[in-house]
Amino acid sequence: MHAEILLENGWVYTGNDAGPVQANLAIAEGRIIAIGKPYDVNGTVTADTRRVDLQGQLVVPGFQDAHIHPIFAGIELLQCDLTEATSAEEAVASVARYAADNPDEPWILGAGWSMDFFPGGTPTRRLLDAVVPDRPVYLVNRDHHGAWANTAAFEAAGISAETPDPEGGRLEREEDGTPAGTLHEGAMDLFNAVKPAVPYDLAYQGLLASQQLLLSQGITAWQDAWVPIPEGDHADHLDVYMDAAKAGDLKVRVTACQWWDRTAGMSQLDLITKRRQRVAENFDHHRLNANAVKVMVDGVAENYTAAMHHVYLDHHGHHTDNRGIEFFEPDELKEYVTAIDASGMQVHFHALGDRAVTDALDALEAARDSNGANDNRHHLAHLQVVRSEDVARFAELKAAANVQALWACHEEQMDTLTLPFLEPGAEDRHYPFGELASAGARLVAGSDWPVSTADPLAAIHVAVNRTAPGEDQPPLGPESQKLNLKQILDAYTQGSAWINHLEAETGTLEPGKLADLAVLDSNVFRLPAEELYRAVVTQTWIGGECVYDRATARHTVPASVMP
CATH class of the missing domain: 3.20.20.140 (Metal-dependent hydrolases)
Incomplete structure (x- = not known):
């Protein structure tokens, strides 16, 4: 079989070896057909082969995230996103800006605040009331095991000092029992009946x-x-x-x-x-x-x-x-x-x-x-x-x-x-x-x-x-x-x-498997341990298709959904 694509002049970590080897990698019909030194792989190359010069970069099997929440994360990216805030003040200011920019939204929904911004990890409703007094605000924290709401949200949900903590959850309370603004675990479900549905x-x-x-x-x-x-x-x-x-x-x-x-x-x-x-x-x-x-x-x-x-x-x-x-x-x-x-x-x-x-x-x-x-x-x-x-x-x-x-x-x-x-x-x-x-x-x-x-x-x-x-x-x-x-x-x-029961087709780089891989700008096996985080993904391939290229910022996702 002739190579449609040849990744050359780089390092390859197959997952089956102790570390990377200098090798070329040939791909055809979405699968790896050969890995090795140029003289081992060149027999698959023709004039029509697309040659990709790695310039010493490292090819590794594609990363597979075994515990992630992409749809929920994407929804939050498109709502009131607090993940970039670095303090309580920034989080509150972000809510105020989002509310001003979205005057027709009946609820301000979002996520991403950090517990360590607030004393005891529990922000109050009054912080939100000061910037959005007239609409319910409901914001999930970064670990998604708690939420922060304003007074209007508690009123919309009918939650008061008389509302008991639900099984499997807890409300932070003021001295008289009034909800203070933070809710934990199952208490978040108390808002399900009144929050707008995700379309x-x-x-x-x-x-x-x-x-x-x-x-x-x-x-x-x-x-x-x-x-x-x-x-x-x-x-x-x-x-x-x-x-x-x-x-x-x-x-x-x-x-x-x-x-x-x-x-x-x-x-x-x-x-x-x-x-x-x-x-x-x-x-x-x-x-x-x-x-x-x-x-x-x-x-x-x-x-x-x-x-x-x-x-x-x-x-x-x-x-x-x-x-x-x-x-x-x-x-x-x-x-x-x-x-x-x-x-x-x-x-x-x-x-x-x-x-x-x-x-x-x-x-x-x-x-x-x-x-x-x-x-x-x-x-x-x-x-x-x-x-x-x-x-x-x-x-x-x-x-x-x-x-x-x-x-x-x-x-x-x-x-x-x-x-x-x-x-x-x-x-x-x-x-x-x-x-x-x-x-x-x-x-x-x-x-x-x-x-x-x-x-x-x-x-x-x-x-x-x-x-x-x-x-x-x-x-x-x-x-x-x-x-x-x-x-x-x-x-x-x-x-x-x-x-994920995908090991027969992915997870390592070897002939016959799908060409799912990532290209890193550095050979991480040669980096000092304290510098590992500096490595950057430059390309991502799935089934022999380059679905991300950092050099050109080329994506297969429609530009209309860019966050």
């Missing part, structure tokens, strides 16, 4: 806006970790994906992870499996599938809702009676996970606290005991704290560790809202990626964007250094929790390909 067109445009950004970061496949069954007039994200795939607008390979509604019980499984089948009947599995189910076991540590074995401490370092929130009773979780597993679907857990991790592993053990071994490839995401006695269970149960490596460093939210309220010594057990890898756990990697940047190179930098890019803080935890470059790069490529 289909906005969701579709959001997907395309997100895809454009993610292609520029070398991402060729992802698992969307929150694809809900729609309620009311909200757009169906599964329909958005299917329509984009049919129209040729969807370039990446997508696993749609369907949301398990913790209030809906077992009856939802029938609809989830029917939706999976509808996708399977219409699309190549390697392009789009819906064979995963997201089960959220707990909350997050910074608002004290992550489920922990130890109680949280108060502001004086004293023990409280709070161990976080388990969204399911352990026996109930076992029942649901066993049923999902029996249906042949993958379970994707949100398990952040160590008690949530124990519950998830116990549920997988119960499923295995009931259903026997299978190839469903379950995984636990986040893993902020894991008990030492649970580490070995990942390999025993064939449960993958889905790591969000960017978070494994000292930063404001970690140091002011999390570590001071956990047991002494908790830092050493924070994000124990090295320990999990040493115990034989399979690592896969994701970003949780828009909670934090989707940039794989930034996350890779933190996994290797345990410090934030460009920061001089001490590493988070002991040296043993660091990953080496190959470990985290493989997790972001072949690891995530495996979790």
Whole structure:
């Protein structure tokens, strides 16, 4: 077979070798047909071959994000986006500007504020009332486990001092019980009946806006970790994906992870499996599938809702009676996970606290005991704290560790809202990626964007250094929790390909596989560890098509959706 495209004069990291080799890579009909020295590959080259001079750059397998929220992120990019704010004052000013620029919007909706901007991580309604007194404002925080609302929003939702905290959630309150402005976890659902629905067109445009950004970061496949069954007039994200795939607008390979509604019980499984089948009947599995189910076991540590074995401490370092929130009773979780597993679907857990991790592993053990071994490839995401006695269970149960490596460093939210309220010594057990890898756990990697940047190179930098890019803080935890470059790069490529059942076609670079790859301006294996974050994606290829080229800013996404 003759090469249609030849990437030459560069380095290639196949994923099967210890490091990169100087090699050329030949592509035809969307697949890699040869990798090697010029004399090994030149036999495939003809006068019609398009030759791409890499000029010493590095080719790696395309990054695959195993935990991400692209449609929600894209919608937020097109609403009141607070992700660029660096202080409380900037966040409030951004809301004021957005409201002034959008006088006809009945609600001001958006996301992206950081908890560490505000005392205790809890902004007040009065800050918003000062700039938007006449319309409801509802803004989700950066980790998406809490929200900030103004007085008009609380009034629209009928929430007052007499409104009790819902199960699985909490309202911050003023001294007389009046909602103070911040709500956590399940309390966010109190606004569902009155907030405007997300229309289909906005969701579709959001997907395309997100895809454009993610292609520029070398991402060729992802698992969307929150694809809900729609309620009311909200757009169906599964329909958005299917329509984009049919129209040729969807370039990446997508696993749609369907949301398990913790209030809906077992009856939802029938609809989830029917939706999976509808996708399977219409699309190549390697392009789009819906064979995963997201089960959220707990909350997050910074608002004290992550489920922990130890109680949280108060502001004086004293023990409280709070161990976080388990969204399911352990026996109930076992029942649901066993049923999902029996249906042949993958379970994707949100398990952040160590008690949530124990519950998830116990549920997988119960499923295995009931259903026997299978190839469903379950995984636990986040893993902020894991008990030492649970580490070995990942390999025993064939449960993958889905790591969000960017978070494994000292930063404001970690140091002011999390570590001071956990047991002494908790830092050493924070994000124990090295320990999990040493115990034989399979690592896969994701970003949780828009909670934090989707940039794989930034996350890779933190996994290797345990410090934030460009920061001089001490590493988070002991040296043993660091990953080496190959470990985290493989997790972001072949690891995530495996979790998405794509490893036969993607994840490594070898003849016969799809030409899904990223080109980096630097050979990261030769960079000092503290400089890894400086590497930049210059090209992204999917199925032999260059879908992003930094030199020309060429995208296949319509310019009308540029954020």
